[in-house]
Amino acid sequence: MPKEKKQKILGVDNLRHAEYYDMQNTFDKLYAKSKSGEAFTELTDFILSRENILLAYRNIKNNTGSHTVGTDKLTINDIGCLTVDEVVDKVRKIVYGSKSWGYRPRPVRRKEIPKPNGSTRPLGIPCIWDRLIQQCIKQIMEPICEAKFSDNSYGFRPNRSVGNAIAAAYKHMQCSKLHYVVEFDIKGFFDNVNHSKLIKQLWTIGIRDKHLIWILKQILKAPIKMPDGSTFIPTKGTPQGGIISPLLANVVLNELDHWIESQWQSNPITRKYKPHMCSNGCEYYDKGYKAMKKTGLKEMFIVRYADDFRIFCRNKTDAEKVKYAVSKWLLERLKLEISEEKTRVVNLKRRYSEFLGFKIKVQRKSDKYVVSSHMSDKALQRERKKLTEQAEKIAKPRKGKERLEEIRLYNSIVVGIQNYYVIASEINHDCATLHRAVMTKLSSRMKVQNDTQLSRKGRKLTDVERKRFGNSKMVRYVKGIDEPIYPIGYIQNRFPLCKRKAVNSYTPKGRIGLHDNLRINTSLMIKLMRQPMYGNSIEYSDNRISLFSAQWGKCAVTDIPFEILSEIHCHHKIPRKASGSDDYSNLILVLESVHKLIHATSEETIQKYLGILKLKPKQIAKLNELRKMCNNTEI
Numbered sequence: 001m002p003k004e005k006k007q008k009i010l011g012v013d014n015l016r017h018a019e020y021y022d023m024q025n026t027f028d029k030l031y032a033k034s035k036s037g038e039a040f041t042e043l044t045d046f047i048l049s050r051e052n053i054l055l056a057y058r059n060i061k062n063n064t065g066s067h068t069v070g071t072d073k074l075t076i077n078d079i080g081c082l083t084v085d086e087v088v089d090k091v092r093k094i095v096y097g098s099k100s101w102g103y104r105p106r107p108v109r110r111k112e113i114p115k116p117n118g119s120t121r122p123l124g125i126p127c128i129w130d131r132l133i134q135q136c137i138k139q140i141m142e143p144i145c146e147a148k149f150s151d152n153s154y155g156f157r158p159n160r161s162v163g164n165a166i167a168a169a170y171k172h173m174q175c176s177k178l179h180y181v182v183e184f185d186i187k188g189f190f191d192n193v194n195h196s197k198l199i200k201q202l203w204t205i206g207i208r209d210k211h212l213i214w215i216l217k218q219i220l221k222a223p224i225k226m227p228d229g230s231t232f233i234p235t236k237g238t239p240q241g242g243i244i245s246p247l248l249a250n251v252v253l254n255e256l257d258h259w260i261e262s263q264w265q266s267n268p269i270t271r272k273y274k275p276h277m278c279s280n281g282c283e284y285y286d287k288g289y290k291a292m293k294k295t296g297l298k299e300m301f302i303v304r305y306a307d308d309f310r311i312f313c314r315n316k317t318d319a320e321k322v323k324y325a326v327s328k329w330l331l332e333r334l335k336l337e338i339s340e341e342k343t344r345v346v347n348l349k350r351r352y353s354e355f356l357g358f359k360i361k362v363q364r365k366s367d368k369y370v371v372s373s374h375m376s377d378k379a380l381q382r383e384r385k386k387l388t389e390q391a392e393k394i395a396k397p398r399k400g401k402e403r404l405e406e407i408r409l410y411n412s413i414v415v416g417i418q419n420y421y422v423i424a425s426e427i428n429h430d431c432a433t434l435h436r437a438v439m440t441k442l443s444s445r446m447k448v449q450n451d452t453q454l455s456r457k458g459r460k461l462t463d464v465e466r467k468r469f470g471n472s473k474m475v476r477y478v479k480g481i482d483e484p485i486y487p488i489g490y491i492q493n494r495f496p497l498c499k500r501k502a503v504n505s506y507t508p509k510g511r512i513g514l515h516d517n518l519r520i521n522t523s524l525m526i527k528l529m530r531q532p533m534y535g536n537s538i539e540y541s542d543n544r545i546s547l548f549s550a551q552w553g554k555c556a557v558t559d560i561p562f563e564i565l566s567e568i569h570c571h572h573k574i575p576r577k578a579s580g581s582d583d584y585s586n587l588i589l590v591l592e593s594v595h596k597l598i599h600a601t602s603e604e605t606i607q608k609y610l611g612i613l614k615l616k617p618k619q620i621a622k623l624n625e626l627r628k629m630c631n632n633t634e635i
Contacts, residue, residue, distance in 0.1 A: 014059065014158070015505060015515045020545045021055040022526050027143045031506035034147035034206055043209040046140045048095060053088050054529070056135035058542050060243070070127035071107045071225050079128060080539035080582075087538050091136065094129055095215065103215050105130045105222040107231055108239050122191065124224060124239025134219065134243040141207065142247060143506045148205045149250060150257035151501070152265075155306035156246035158505045159514065162356050163423050165305045167496035169312070169355060170371045172301050173348060173362050178312035179369065180319040181353045184326065185342035189307035190245065191237040193252055194335040195220050198238075201251050219244065249306060252334060259329065260302040260311065267292060298322060303355075310355055319345040354378075358424055373424045383417050384434055387488060388441045394478070394485070395445030407483045414486040423496040428489075435474065435489025442485075446478070458482045520553035527565050540582035544570050547589045555591045557622045558613060562591070569595035573629045588626070597635075598626045606635060 018024040026046060033040070046052060057079065060066050066076035079087060097103050106127040112120035126134065142158070149157065154165035172178045186192075198220070199213060207213070220238060223231045238245045258266075270288030293299070298318040302311050311326065313319040323345055330336045346352075349369065352359035357379040362369040375383070390410045397403045417434075421427050446453040458477030461470055461484060469475055474487030504510025518525070525548050533541050547570070554561050562568050571588050574580030590598070597609040615623065624634040 012505070012515045015511065016518075016549075017055055017058045019518060019522070020525070020549065021051045021058065021529060023051055023055050023139070026052075027139075028506050028508070030140065031143035031147050031504075034144040037206070039206040039208045040144060041208050041210075043140055043207065044095075044211045047136050047212070048092050050084075050088050051529075052136055052139060053091050053132075054084065054538070054542065056132055056139060057087065057538055059139070060131060060135050061539075061542070065125075065241075066128065066131070068125055069109075070125050070130070071109045072127045072129075074128045076128055079132065081537050083535055084533045084538045084541050090129070091133060095133060103133075103218050105133075105218055107223040107225040108242070110224050110226050111241075112227070121240065123241040125241050126222065126239070126243075130219075130222070131243055133215075137212070137215070138244050138247055141244075144207060145205060145247060145251060145254075146506060149254055150261060150304075151499070152261065152302050153250060153254065153257050153304045154499070155304065155308075156250060159503050160499055162305065162420070163496040164499040165303055165356060166358060166360075166373075166423055167498045168303045169310065169360060170373075170496065171498065172303070172312040173360070174369065174371045176301070176312070177369065178299070178301065178314055179348045179362055180313045180316055181346050181348060182311040182313065182319050182323045182326070183342070183344050183346060183353055183355075184309055184311070184323075185339040186307050186330070187337045187339050188237075189336065190240045190249065192336055193238050193249070194236055197334060198248060198252055201255060205251065205254075216244075216248075246306065253304060253307065253309075255333065256309075256326075256330065257302060257304060259333075260300060260326070264289075264292060264297060264300050267297070269295065305356055308356060310353065316345065316347065357420070371425060374426045375421050375424060375430045379421075380430055380433070384437050386413060387417075387434055387438050391438050391441045392445060395442065403478060404481055404483050407478065407481065407485055411484075411486045414488045417488065418491050422491060422494050425493050425495075427493045428491055431491045432489045435487060438488060439476075442476075453479050454485075455479050458484055518549060520549065521561070521563075524553065524562060524565065524568075525549070528568060531565060537582050540570070540587070543582065543584045543587050544589065546584060547587055551589055555594060556588045557590050557594045557619055557626070558615070559619075560591060562589075567592045571595050571598060571626065573626060575630055578631075594623070597623065598630060599632070601632060610635070 015024065018027060030040070030046075057076075061076050061080065069075055082090075095103050106129075108124040108126050108130075111123045111125060113123050115121055146157070152168070154160045154162070154168070173181075195217070199217065202213065202216070219242070221233055221235075222239070223233050224239065225231050238248050264270075265285075267288075269292055270285040273285060273287040273291065275285045275288070289299075298321055299314045300311050300318070300322050302309055304310075311319075311322055313322055323343065327338045327343065330338060348361050349363075350361075352361045352374075354360075354376045357376050358373050359376045360371060360373040363372045374380075387410070390406065390413055393401070393406045394403060394410055397406050418427075418431070421430070424430065442454060455477045456473075456475070459482035461475075465484065465486075469484070469486060469490055472487050472490035474490050476485045476487075477483070478485070502510060502512075503514050505514070525545065528548055529541075529545050548562075548568075552561075569590055569592050571590050572580045572582075573586050573588060580586050593609050593612055597606065597613070600606045600609065613619075620635060627634060
């Protein structure tokens with residue numbers, strides 16, 4: 001009989017990490033209480049709990065940004081080498097501070113990031129300890145805020161994406177036939193957030209822990225150290241680059257989302273009628289909207305991604321009124337100014353509207369209008385420049401770089417572009433334009449007299465590559481190098497999916513189909529996580545939990561499940577005395593008896609444990625590999 005195919009276990013990194021540190025139940029309770037309208041006056045204890053601090057370390061340690069230095073010149077590696085107790089105690093000490101001062105974040109390092117149009121975007125880089133504290137706060141605040149956030153907001157939220165935002169725009173344009181859109185642009189949103197208003201909004205959401213409010217005020221007022229060495233204290237704005245900034249930005253604009261919804265989508269009149277259930281689980285009040293049309297109110301639907309939002313309307317008159325009303329509301333309620341030059345009303349039958357790097361319009365097809373979308377002109381120009389510059393580096397590698405490295409970097413750019421823009425209906429035409437530009441550059445730069453260095457022959461594609469580019473005749477190789485050059489022009493558009501209403505990271509029902517709980521002895525894993533470390537680093541402690549999960553709660557040599565805590569031993573493949581690190585790749589979990597056998601040098605001891613374990617040939621081979629790495633003779 002054929003073997004049964006193992007069912008794939010679904011896993012979301014942040015949810016898996018919360019499971020490792022027994023925090024998911026806490027997050028679920030906070031979400032449920034927030035959903036029911038409860039206020040929270042004692043959140044600091046949750047934020048500074050040992051498990052939440054360790055989870056915060058886990059969540060940020062693999063981020064590229066964690067290796068970027070702040071004004072104190074420290075990175076996540078400087079935290080990783082400390083013991084668990086040292087990290088937990090230091091976080092608590094920083095947050096509580098001295099009796100007279102309390103929490104005082106260190107100055108934020110200002111860095112100017114160049115934008116495609118030649119201007120720069122100010123980025124604020126907090127010190128690594130302040131980033132860890134912000135992550136601790138974010139983990140506790142996020143479920144509370146998620147319960148209050150609008151379904152029309154898609155940016156920097158769990159289980160939501162650019163694709164969901166574009167799908168919502170498509171739905172309004174094609175299904176609801178809303179062919180006028182108001183494009184809004186807020187002037188320097190992140191630099192102009194009103195601190196007092198933000199604190200009031202947090203209080204309204206239900207975050208009423210006065211100590212936490214104080215900490216958030218200090219984060220907002222953290223001194224900013226400029227590139228020239230000068231320092232100033234901001235009176236408004238949230239620094240882009242801070243871990244908690246996107247969450248606070250959503251808190252600020254959540255009020256706008258609900259105000260727009262109250263005008264039409266969630267108007268009390270619509271709730272008098274039974275909704276129609278959409279395939280993604282959302283409720284559509286078609287009968288309610290029909291009744292609303294008799295009121296004379298303006299039909300409007302918002303789609304927002306962070307500070308970038310669009311409002312869809314039925315006609316030009318309504319769109320013009322919405323533009324005026326929303327601009328005035330933003331100024332009066334949130335103290336935010338819009339850019340008159342960039343805020344406009346667009347007739348989608350005649351012109352393209354740009355949103356999140358796409359340009360979108362509707363065009364007639366038979367007796368209806370359907371969506372037509374491309375990469376935006378700016379995005380197309382930016383990606384062409386990026387690809388052709390990297391193509392030049394393939395032809396002439398940079399100093400200290402191999403051609404193989406340059407090809408792999410080019411391929412990563414191709415995959416990134418295709419993954420993001422695949423939801424544009426006309427992406428194949430846009431990518432064909434990019435492909436011509438790249439191949440022209442490559443062919444001309446790699447031509448040697450009358451011959452070219454490009455070839456159609458090279459190594460076999462991997463399964464992943466074959467699935468993506470296997471049917472393409474555009475794949476090329478450089479003679480003498482087997483690495484394929486991915487064809488940017490080989491792509492088929494995929495229609496974006498709307499956010500499924502049922503999906504929710506903070507309810508057991510909402511995680512079905514999104515994330516499966518670990519099918520191992522989780523109670524033993526939690527005991528392992530809470531076990532005292534006695535001088536071992538936080539990196540060592542964190543990696544042990546990962547290994548327990550990766551090894552399915554079994555010994556790596558014997559495949560015997562662990563049953564009690566005392567029999568779980570974490571072995572360094574390269575011993576610490578031989579400069580072995582606490583990195584994940586250098587650690588392995590084994591039974592106590594196996595661990596003793598790895599290090600045993602006495603023949604009597606070896607025979608004793610071999611008699612106890614009764615290892616099979618494959619298991620002895622694994623054991624010998626570990627013994628060799630410890631400079632011990634094979635058995």
